[in-house]
Amino acid sequence: MELSPIGLVHSSIHCRTDMPVQGVDAEIEIFLDYAGALAGVEENSHLILVCWMHEADRDVLKAVARKVSDDLPEKGVFSLRSPVRPNPLSISVVRLRGVRDGRFLLLENVDLIDGTPVIDLKPYQTGWDCVFSATGHDRTDKIRKMSPGEYRAGLIREAVNYHGELCPGVAVAVRVAEAAARVLERDLAVPQVSVTLGGDPCITDALIGITGARPGNRRLRCQGGTRYVFSGPGKEAVFYLGAVPESVDAIFAAEEASLFDCRVRSPVQLIEK
Structure with a gap:
């Protein structure tokens, strides 16, 4: 299995512990070799952003949602949105605010630190990707x-x-x-x-x-x-x-x-x- 980064995250947040729960405004730089793949991307209000959390611990199977509180119960990482996991892929929905110079994407709600490798981008489609009837745990x-x-x-x-x-x-x-x-x-x-x-x-x-x-x-x-x-x-x-x-x-x-x-x-x- 081979993954080749297509770009990098440029963010004001450099340390994982400083990242707000809701993320921040950030810029995604798409490398020149992949800039042509952005044709038409500006037609979408939201994108699915797939990144590789390069500083995450890959040997952890259980964790606590520490951004909220250390007092919360421990859960398996597959039931959490924690960065620590065997394969630390980040999959998030972000709002696209604009495209600069043909290969820099201006995004909202990005919860990734500066320098995070970008693996893929996909358009977010409400009819396919939104499951409003989905249920989760009692928060x-x-x-x-x-x-x-x-x-x-x-x-x-x-x-x-x-x-x-x-x-x-x-x-x-x-x-x-x-x-x-x-x-x-x-x-x-x-x-x-x-x-x-x-x-x-x-x-x-x-x-x-x-x-x-x-x-x-x-x-x-x-x-x-x-x-x-x-x-x-x-x-x-x-x-x-x-x-x-x-x-x-x-x-x-x-x-x-x-x-x-x-x-x-x-x-x-x-x-x-």
């Missing part, structure tokens, strides 16, 4: 160990991946999701959480992307208006939204009380409802 313990900033960054990425852009409606949805996760004390994507959505299409898109709720899995209802409801085991968080500010930055800086009124229903109140 509740992981979320509890995240900093508020890390959790917000993850929510933003999930929301934007589904909606397409970070607009004021998405920002409000992220603030609502933060509060709902705190009230219900669990990952909002677990099957035990259902969502009733209001009428704002951007907020609706974002909350579907964050929760994975759909009519088909019986976790999603729509009622219109300005009320949004998150229901979990024995507890329900009801959000009444105010006017949506026009600035994303203002929404993320605002006090929750200025964005929405949250009312929590207890098990007794749910039975009486």
Whole structure:
């Protein structure tokens, strides 16, 4: 088996321990011999980036998701996205922002250090590569160990991946999701959480992307208006939204009380409802 690098990652991050969970903006240099293979690449908003994590330990079979917390349970590396693995291939979906000089790709969400060899590029195709109904492990313990900033960054990425852009409606949805996760004390994507959505299409898109709720899995209802409801085991968080500010930055800086009124229903109140 022979692998020949087609390019290199140029990143501001030089040490693996300094890499943010969500990655950073970076540039991929494609070597001159392979520049012709980029014809048409700019027609895609996202690419599948395959790289070789040259500094990774290849002798580890079990690890901990240490970027989140050292206190998380150890798992087999095939059930983690850790760089340590027998064959340290990195496969990630990145946003393409542009092409410079015919062979330099400007990318977002690149979680690879400077100098990482690039093995391959493929166009990301929603109909083939997106499995929205896919399920994974319960992330509740992981979320509890995240900093508020890390959790917000993850929510933003999930929301934007589904909606397409970070607009004021998405920002409000992220603030609502933060509060709902705190009230219900669990990952909002677990099957035990259902969502009733209001009428704002951007907020609706974002909350579907964050929760994975759909009519088909019986976790999603729509009622219109300005009320949004998150229901979990024995507890329900009801959000009444105010006017949506026009600035994303203002929404993320605002006090929750200025964005929405949250009312929590207890098990007794749910039975009486």
